Amino acid sequence: MQTDAFLTVQQHIQEEQRRVNPHASGEFSWLLSGITLATKVVAAQIRRAGLVDVIGSAGTTNVQGETVQKLDILANQALLSCLGNRGNVGLLASEEDEEPTVTLRDPRYGKYIVVFDPLDGSSNIDVNVSVGTIFSILRRDINGHAERSPEADVLQPGIQQVAAGYVLYGAATLFVYSTGNGVHGFTLDPLIGAYVLTHPNLTMPESGPYYSVNEANSASFPPGYQKYLSILREGKAGRVYSSRYVGSLVADFHRTLIKGGIFLYPPTGRYGEGKLRLMYEANPMAFLAEQSGGVATDGHGRILEIQPKSLHQRTPLAVGSRREMSLLAEVLQSAPAG
Ligand code: F6P
Secondary structure, eight states: OOOSSOOBHHHHHHHHHHHHOTTOOSHHHHHHHHHHHHHHHHHHHHHTBTTBSOOSEEEEEOTTSOEEEHHHHHHHHHHHHHHHTSSSEEEEEETTOSSOEESOSOTTTSOEEEEEEEEETGGGGGGTOOEEEEEEEEEOOOTTGGGSOHHHHHOOOGGGOSEEEEEEESSSEEEEEESSSOOEEEEEETTTTEEEEEEOSOOOOSSOSEEEOOGGGGGGSOHHHHHHHHHHHTTTTSSOOEEOOOSOHHHHHHHHHHHOEEEEEOOOSSOTTOSEEIIIIIHHHHHHHHHTTOEEESSSSBGGGOOOSSTTOEEOEEEEOHHHHHHHHHHHHHSOOO
């Protein structure tokens, strides 16, 4: 999907901002360049995994009780330091840290909040499989600010995201984002060190050939999900499906965005509320899915309308093409509660 005009992500966001507001100050593109810079640092380390000592566990666990990989720490530090001095980011909330980091207390200056998962699917690094960085950008509410804790500032439903995106460290390094005007993808050109527009106006196909779920958990899925999956497997949904599951949300979502189909992480015996995190996994993906013509739900309603109660809250997630998602809604509605 090579485009004729050579356009970097910085130029693209500046043009987008000017289209919406001819007097845009450029500070949003400055914020975004903090993210692109950090992800180039991460990409450089990933590309050298095995040659430099970045593979494996750091010997600690994070707030989720999950093993922290060395690259998790590196990616977290890269994002914190590249975004912490932008001058317009007031709060940074990371998967790796229990509480948000306050970089600018006054919301008139620190207008933006960036919520991120610095390295999603990081255990895949050990086996040279794709991983990703996910981010969600929110605006800080100035009203009544003095009475709110930093966490309360962050707890906004996904519908209020001003931008969201991810970087997929795969065969190529891809930056995919939306500010609410469609979804655009950029490939990191390692020779010039810039993300170049390669996937303008991405649209998720109306239907697709893949379903993506951790089937090992299927015995403990609620009955509706089990029924839905058996309908797909038995070819009763009007087409033949293949299953694909990487175990890195960014990679599984990216395939779903490009090829269509459905990705699911339902409630399981181990994770009654689902495993994925609402604020830095489900919300950004739901924003991108809707912006590209797809649908994202927690099995009951729209992901983007969930009012978060805590930063690290989990949620079930089903995201994908309109046709697969509408069949899921139908099946879940008619199934007994699990
Ligand atoms: O939340 C972290 C994560 O690695 C996601 O990237 C991925 O979708 C999911 O967990 C995989 O979980 P499991 O190994 O339980 O299938």
